[in-house]
Amino acid sequence: MDTNGNRLLVVDDQPDILDFVGQVGESVGYEVRLANDAKQFREAVRSFRPSLMILDLQMPQTDGIELIRELGAVGTRATILISSGMDQRVLQSAEQLGVAHGLNMAGFLQKPIMLADLEAILGQHLKAPRLPTEEELRRAVDRAQLLVHYQPKCALSDGRWAVVGVEGLIRWEHPDLGLVYPDSFIPLAEKTGLIAALTDFVLQEGIGQLGTWRAQGTVLDLSVNLSPHLVRELDFPDRLSELMSKHALDNSRLTLELTETAALEDPARTRDILTRLRVKSFGLSLDDFGTGFSSLTQLYRMPFNELKVDKSLGMELHQSGEARTIVRSLVDLAHNLGLKVCTEGVETAAALQFLEVAGSDFVQGYYLGRPVPATSIPPLAARVPMLAAVG
Numbered sequence: 001m002d003t004n005g006n007r008l009l010v011v012d013d014q015p016d017i018l019d020f021v022g023q024v025g026e027s028v029g030y031e032v033r034l035a036n037d038a039k040q041f042r043e044a045v046r047s048f049r050p051s052l053m054i055l056d057l058q059m060p061q062t063d064g065i066e067l068i069r070e071l072g073a074v075g076t077r078a079t080i081l082i083s084s085g086m087d088q089r090v091l092q093s094a095e096q097l098g099v100a101h102g103l104n105m106a107g108f109l110q111k112p113i114m115l116a117d118l119e120a121i122l123g124q125h126l127k128a129p130r131l132p133t134e135e136e137l138r139r140a141v142d143r144a145q146l147l148v149h150y151q152p153k154c155a156l157s158d159g160r161w162a163v164v165g166v167e168g169l170i171r172w173e174h175p176d177l178g179l180v181y182p183d184s185f186i187p188l189a190e191k192t193g194l195i196a197a198l199t200d201f202v203l204q205e206g207i208g209q210l211g212t213w214r215a216q217g218t219v220l221d222l223s224v225n226l227s228p229h230l231v232r233e234l235d236f237p238d239r240l241s242e243l244m245s246k247h248a249l250d251n252s253r254l255t256l257e258l259t260e261t262a263a264l265e266d267p268a269r270t271r272d273i274l275t276r277l278r279v280k281s282f283g284l285s286l287d288d289f290g291t292g293f294s295s296l297t298q299l300y301r302m303p304f305n306e307l308k309v310d311k312s313l314g315m316e317l318h319q320s321g322e323a324r325t326i327v328r329s330l331v332d333l334a335h336n337l338g339l340k341v342c343t344e345g346v347e348t349a350a351a352l353q354f355l356e357v358a359g360s361d362f363v364q365g366y367y368l369g370r371p372v373p374a375t376s377i378p379p380l381a382a383r384v385p386m387l388a389a390v391g
């Protein structure tokens with residue numbers, strides 16, 4: 001990942017907190033390593049060489065004070081944040097102890113950790129990345145440096161949450177920067193017109209992978225983010241149907257995710273293309289719903305059959321009553337309009353239980369599975385039924 005030295009080590013014995021902080025760290029721009037015990041922590045300090053640590057004070061077998069003492073002994077240069085639900089005086093005392101050991105202490109995070117606070121403090125310690133250039137991106141397309149990772153998409157099946165599909169997410173294996181995530185190069189691709197080539201790559205790879213998985217006995221659906229540039233090409237529905245037919249796949253196995261911005265750029269032509277896609281049985285999902293101002297009108301003006309609730313709402317479900325109210329209302333609205341609902345950003349068991357009761361048809365998030373290489377998907381899908389429903 002292109003982190004330019006932004007490496008975050010999170011130490012906590014609670015899996016939901018680890019996943020939550022880990023996802024936020026990655027979204028901000030860090031390469032992340034998670035540790036839930038002292039052994040993993042010591043190995044990560046040695047091999048991962050973090051630039052920033054978030055350290056829980058209360059852990060089984062050892063505690064944060066002992067770890068601070070160890071960090072002082074090895075002379076780490078990492079910036080250290082203390083995380084705990086203990087009272088502020090204890091946290092201040094622990095911070096002062098770290099300073100006495102010569103450590104670069106940066107304050108503390110009071111549990112429960114709020115998303116806005118976490119994003120702000122991680123952003124403060126983030127080194128400015130070196131963004132890839134247009135020439136490098138063109139070379140990546142020409143020299144096959146791109147790859148696709150897949151994030152599980154789950155639905156209730158016989159009273160349990162099961163993997164029913166995946167979302168294809170592009171990655172760039174940069175020869176110098178390592179694995180680069182899309183936030184670092186998608187804006188450049190859109191600016192230079194390369195976004196259509198990237199989207200076409202994900203479609204080609206993802207559809208081919210669906211055929212490979214099916215031959216191996218794993219039958220899944222695929223979701224892919226659709227470039228606005230492809231929504232302007234009138235022959236796109238026909239080309240996509242030919243690609244699905246080449247791999248002997250039913251068109252209904254593919255859902256195209258489209259943001260409201262793309263849907264609004266050329267409404268007449270967009271409606272033509274999207275309607276033909278639906279006529280050909282492709283799924284259409286209105287992506288990032290809940291973050292814009294015009295999305296509501298697109299639910300009835302364009303032929304979408306799925307609404308995708310933005311991950312910023314999903315990540316708040318475990319701690320925000322307002323987020324729960326909004327998501328419940330969006331689920332009801334979508335169902336009343338005859339649409340399915342997929343909620344992103346599911347990071348805790350509590351959020352998953354809420355979405356089951358609220359009626360979200362599909363869910364995605366780190367609690368259910370991170371984006372992984374294609375070879376990791378069949379074993380993950382084979383573990384279904386994976387999570388018992390609460391109802």
